[in-house]
Amino acid sequence: xxxxxxxxxxxFEADSTEGRIKFHDYIDGSWAVLFSHPKNYTPVCTTExxxxxxxxxxxxKRGVKVLGLSVDKVxxxxxxxxxxxETQGTALNFPLIADSTGEVARKYDMIHPNAxxxxxxxxxxxxxxxxxxxxxxxxxxxxxxxFDEVLRVIDSLQLTAxxxxxxxxxxxxxxxxxxxxxxxxxxxxxxxPGGWNAVKPYLRIVPQPKG
Ligand code: BEZ
Numbered sequence: 711x712x713x714x715x716x717x718x719x720x721x722f723e724a725d726s727t728e729g730r731i732k733f734h735d736y737i738d739g740s741w742a743v744l745f746s747h748p749k750n751y752t753p754v755c756t757t758e759x760x761x762x763x764x765x766x767x768x769x770x771k772r773g774v775k776v777l778g779l780s781v782d783k784v785x786x787x788x789x790x791x792x793x794x795x796e797t798q799g800t801a802l803n804f805p806l807i808a809d810s811t812g813e814v815a816r817k818y819d820m821i822h823p824n825a826x827x828x829x830x831x832x833x834x835x836x837x838x839x840x841x842x843x844x845x846x847x848x849x850x851x852x853x854x855x856x857f858d859e860v861l862r863v864i865d866s867l868q869l870t871a872x873x874x875x876x877x878x879x880x881x882x883x884x885x886x887x888x889x890x891x892x893x894x895x896x897x898x899x900x901x902x903p904g905g906w907n908a909v910k911p912y913l914r915i916v917p918q919p920k921g
Contacts, residue, residue, distance in 0.1 A: 712819050715846060719744070719837040720817040725784045726777070726805035727791060733777075734841060736805075740775050741868070742837040743860060746820045746830040747780040748851040750790040755780070758832075759806070760798020762857050769804075772864055774836075776804040781815055781830060784808035825850065834860060836867060873919045874901065889914040 713720065719742075721734045733744075745762075747755040759778060769776050780787075787806045795801035807814060812828070815821050820830035832855055836845035844867050849855050866877040875887040889898050891912055898906065898914065906916040 713817075713835070713843055713846065715843050717843050718841050719835060719843050720814075722814045722817060724814055725808045727784065727787050727802060727808075728805040731777070731805060731807065736777075737775055737837065737841070739839045740773055741839060741864065742775045742777065743769070743834065743864075744777050744779065744818070744837065745834045745855070746815060746818070746832060747778060748826070748829040748832070750780055750782040750786045751793070754852070754854045756790075756794055756797060758854050758857070759794050759802060760800050763794070763798070763800040763803050765857055765861065766803045768861055769864075772861070772868060774864060777807055778802075778804065779807040779809050779814060779820075779830070781809050781812050781828065783810045822848075836860070836864060838867070838871070869918065872921075875916070875919065878915075884918060886915050887918050889916055 723730065723732045747758070749755070762776060762778070766776065787808055791802045791806070809815050812821065815830045818833060818835065820833045821828065822831050825831055829851065831851060832849035832853070834845070834847040834855060835843055838844045845863055862882060865883040866881060869887070870876060874890050874893045876890050877887050881887065889902065889906060893901065902916045904917070906914040908914050
């Protein structure tokens, strides 16, 4: 059965470049990003892992633990990690899971048989501190992902988890947000004492709440 937004992220135990990982214990109340790669020593994956390693301080700032995954053995990961450091200018600084049996890939529906029978697609799962799936994105093997977008979505998820707001099209951290329809005008007056711009009764724009 497919993993859907709102489901509990399946637990697993696997080897990684940073030792054995029990997933739920490892994320331990943090946010997490789990993303899959079709295969080691492939060009697109090499660029994605290097860029994500560069973004590590941004993930840390947001309290997010990042984990990559590919269906290769942990010994193969070590050689590839050296190539990533050499060619991308940043060494891997987060665990890369060795899912050589495909068990994790199957649990997370990362293998799409009509695309490829054994390799994973490029899946991204953002998991909340409650271990529920908050976001899932799937790209084909031939298209590298946009990890700036993953960070942008995490900013939105963390903001909307705290305040009763939603984020509009192409929103970026610091920009105006939308009061969710579940909040009545009466309740909104208490929550947003500075008022809002009612473009329509259902489209109420407020500055991004702080904190
Ligand atoms: C890559 O990561 O470069 C890649 C993997 C599978 C198909 C095409 C590209």
